[in-house]
Amino acid sequence: MSFLRLSDLDKVYPNGFRAVNQAxxxxxxGEFVVLVGPSGCGKTTTLRMIAGLEEISEGxxxxxxxxxxxxxxxxxxxxxxxxxxxxxPHMSNRENLAFGLKLRRMPKDEIERxxxxxxxxxxxxxxxxRRPRELSGGQRQRIAxxxxxxxxxxxxxxxxxLSNLDAKxxxxxRTEIARLHKRLKTTMVYVTHxxxxxxxxxxxxxxxxxxxxxxxxxxxxxxxxxxxxxVAGFIGSPAMNFFEGSLVRGRFSCEGIACPADESLPEGxxxxxxxxxxxxxxxxxxxxxxxELEVVEHMGHETMAYFxxxxxxxxxxxSADFPGRPGEAVTLYARSSSWHFFAPGExxxxxxxxxxxxxxxxxx
Amino acid sequence: xxEPRLLTAVRHLVLLLFVGxxxxxxxxxxxxxxxxxxxLRSTDLSLIPDNATIASYVQxxxxxxxxxxxxxxxxxxxxxxxxxxxxxxxxxxxxxxFRFVGREFSMLAILTxxxxxxxxxxxxxxxxxxxxxxxxxxxxxxxxxxxxxxPFCVWQMKGFYDTIPPSLEEAARIDGCSRFQAFRLVILPxxxxxLVITALFSFMxxxxxxxxxxxxxxxxxxxxxxxGLKSFQASMSxxxxxxxxxxxxxxxxxxxxFVSLSRYLVSGLTLGSVKx
Numbered sequence: 001m002s003f004l005r006l007s008d009l010d011k012v013y014p015n016g017f018r019a020v021n022q023a024x025x026x027x028x029x030g031e032f033v034v035l036v037g038p039s040g041c042g043k044t045t046t047l048r049m050i051a052g053l054e055e056i057s058e059g060x061x062x063x064x065x066x067x068x069x070x071x072x073x074x075x076x077x078x079x080x081x082x083x084x085x086x087x088x089p090h091m092s093n094r095e096n097l098a099f100g101l102k103l104r105r106m107p108k109d110e111i112e113r114x115x116x117x118x119x120x121x122x123x124x125x126x127x128x129x130r131r132p133r134e135l136s137g138g139q140r141q142r143i144a145x146x147x148x149x150x151x152x153x154x155x156x157x158x159x160x161x162l163s164n165l166d167a168k169x170x171x172x173x174r175t176e177i178a179r180l181h182k183r184l185k186t187t188m189v190y191v192t193h194x195x196x197x198x199x200x201x202x203x204x205x206x207x208x209x210x211x212x213x214x215x216x217x218x219x220x221x222x223x224x225x226x227x228x229x230x231v232a233g234f235i236g237s238p239a240m241n242f243f244e245g246s247l248v249r250g251r252f253s254c255e256g257i258a259c260p261a262d263e264s265l266p267e268g269x270x271x272x273x274x275x276x277x278x279x280x281x282x283x284x285x286x287x288x289x290x291x292e293l294e295v296v297e298h299m300g301h302e303t304m305a306y307f308x309x310x311x312x313x314x315x316x317x318x319s320a321d322f323p324g325r326p327g328e329a330v331t332l333y334a335r336s337s338s339w340h341f342f343a344p345g346e347x348x349x350x351x352x353x354x355x356x357x358x359x360x361x362x363x364x
Numbered sequence: 365x366x367e368p369r370l371l372t373a374v375r376h377l378v379l380l381l382f383v384g385x386x387x388x389x390x391x392x393x394x395x396x397x398x399x400x401x402x403x404l405r406s407t408d409l410s411l412i413p414d415n416a417t418i419a420s421y422v423q424x425x426x427x428x429x430x431x432x433x434x435x436x437x438x439x440x441x442x443x444x445x446x447x448x449x450x451x452x453x454x455x456x457x458x459x460x461x462f463r464f465v466g467r468e469f470s471m472l473a474i475l476t477x478x479x480x481x482x483x484x485x486x487x488x489x490x491x492x493x494x495x496x497x498x499x500x501x502x503x504x505x506x507x508x509x510x511x512x513x514x515p516f517c518v519w520q521m522k523g524f525y526d527t528i529p530p531s532l533e534e535a536a537r538i539d540g541c542s543r544f545q546a547f548r549l550v551i552l553p554x555x556x557x558x559l560v561i562t563a564l565f566s567f568m569x570x571x572x573x574x575x576x577x578x579x580x581x582x583x584x585x586x587x588x589x590x591x592g593l594k595s596f597q598a599s600m601s602x603x604x605x606x607x608x609x610x611x612x613x614x615x616x617x618x619x620x621x622f623v624s625l626s627r628y629l630v631s632g633l634t635l636g637s638v639k640x
Contacts (some may be wrong), residue, residue, distance in 0.1 A: 012465075050467075051534075051538060051596075052537075052538075053534050053537070053538075072537070072542065073534075073538045074537055074538070074539070074540045074541060076538075076541065078538060078540045078541075079538065080535065081537060082534070083531075084529060084531055084543075086529065086531040086532050086533075086534065086535040087535075088532065088536070088550055089532075089554065090550075090553045090554055098501035098540030099536070099539050100540050103539060103541060103545070104540055108415045146533075147539070151539070320449045
């Protein structure tokens with residue numbers, strides 16, 4: 001049963017800009033769903049419509065079986081964590097946590113109990129009597145998390161909560177949020193532009209672009225069988241390599257590459273997508289041809305090799321001991337199982353073989 | 365790093381010079397108010413004259429309707445301040461947060477009113493007040509004052525609200541506030557410095573205004589302080605002692621208000637210049 005349901009959701013601004021276009025999404029109770037996409041893709045607008053901070057132009061939103069389109073944010077029983085924390089600066093942190101509960105006329109001892117419990121789980125007991133401005137960014141975000149937790153809402157909404165934190169703290173808070181979800185088992189909707197956050201946190205990920213939902217799937221399915229070139233390029237870091245060429249009678253060819261492909265794929269211009277980690281220099285799989293190394297980055301645990309294949313460029317994720325130097329030529333091989341073919345163009349759809357048509361992508 | 369002593373000395377000398385220029389007239393008025401009789405000019409340069417007396421002050425309270433004028437002024441100023449603050453706080457909020465038809469035009473119109481000298485508005489506003497039969501009433505005067513002070517106050521408050529992130533009231537609304545509760549419990553407390561400046565501006569507009577009051581109020585009993593002051597100045601003789609004593613007394617409330625609110629004033633003027 002779906003707990004949070006978006007049906008044919010549209011958001012059109014008065015100036016005619018369509019921020020969200022026919023969004024349909026069903027979220028189960030207790031699920032952690034991440035909305036991800038480049039800036040301006042409509043993910044934040046969607047979240048704000050769920051929160052009730054943005055009017056719905058068309059379509060409907062249901063929470064726990066009730067259509068909430070006309071309901072004030074206060075009555076939707078949701079809690080939200082903002083990118084800039086949005087703590088009330090004129091109140092102590094304890095008052096920040098208590099604010100929503102006091103408004104709901106909760107008994108004093110119950111408020112106290114909830115604050116104590118939330119503070120303990122977030123290790124913020126010692127910060128409660130200070131003001132938000134006396135805290136660091138990470139501490140402020142903990143208080144903001146606490147303010148959401150004490151409410152014990154039906155749905156948690158997160159609007160890029162980690163993007164104002166430095167890299168190290170971001171990783172730490174990310175695991176903390178994951179742990180929080182494990183413990184509370186409350187429905188969470190999380191917006192981010194960071195695909196690593198999306199992959200690590202989400203039970204399911206919603207990839208959006210230009211107001212349109214591209215794909216809704218589990219992290220691994222998204223990674224293994226993206227429905228189009230946009231999703232393929234957005235998920236994964238470094239991004240998937242794309243080579244433009246054409247499919248003719250079971251062979252994909254472009255300048256510098258000629259390799260066999262499934263014969264059931266439609267013929268014509270096509271884009272070959274290979275993830276950097278599926279490329280290797282040891283013989284094995286299909287040989288792509290000779291590439292010229294342009295930049296070699298040693299990361300310690302691995303090596304990123306940026307190469308040129310004919311007129312096209314790409315990157316391969318190789319082992320740490322890869323000895324190649326810029327300017328040298330290497331022969332690249334690709335594991336054939338990991339190939340993706342897309343229709344030409346920026347958002348070209350995934351080309352399906354007879355096999356994938358019937359299995360993996362039935363949903364899409 | 366410490367600056368050279370000579371530079372400090374010069375800096376202080378210049379500052380002292382300007383303080384002197386600013387304070388001299390006030391001290392002079394104080395001196396006149398303490399002289400016995402009605403002596404404007406004196407060769408005596410001492411601040412407190414040898415035969416200093418507070419006779420002028422006593423006379424103000426005993427023989428002149430100074431207390432009535434003070435009451436009138438306080439009544440008008442406080443009411444104008446209250447109306448100004450209430451209207452500007454909600455009006456400025458609407459301009460800052462809501463996007464409605466005519467918003468741009470109204471803001472421009474408000475700004476435009478500031479381009480006309482107040483004296484130019486005197487005649488049309490007087491006709492308006494006369495037609496409403498509000499001449500020689502405090503209500504008429506208050507409408508006048510509020511109408512002239514409000515545009516600036518609204519604009520000022522809008523600027524203040526603009527510096528408060530909208531996510532704060534969004535958080536409040538999600539926490540369970542209605543739109544108005546979010547405004548009252550979260551936004552207003554944060555806009556306090558702005559409210560103080562607005563209050564101060566409204567108060568000063570009403571407290572020290574002369575020309576409009578002179579048109580609207582016609583009985584001596586109804587006078588506000590500036591009008592009362594002027595009434596000591598007759599075509600043949602002027603009661604300089606009374607005039608000076610009253611001037612000193614009139615400025616005291618303003619000084620008190622300024623000093624007690626200066627904390628907000630400074631924080632208010634610098635708000636928005638610092639990244640939170």
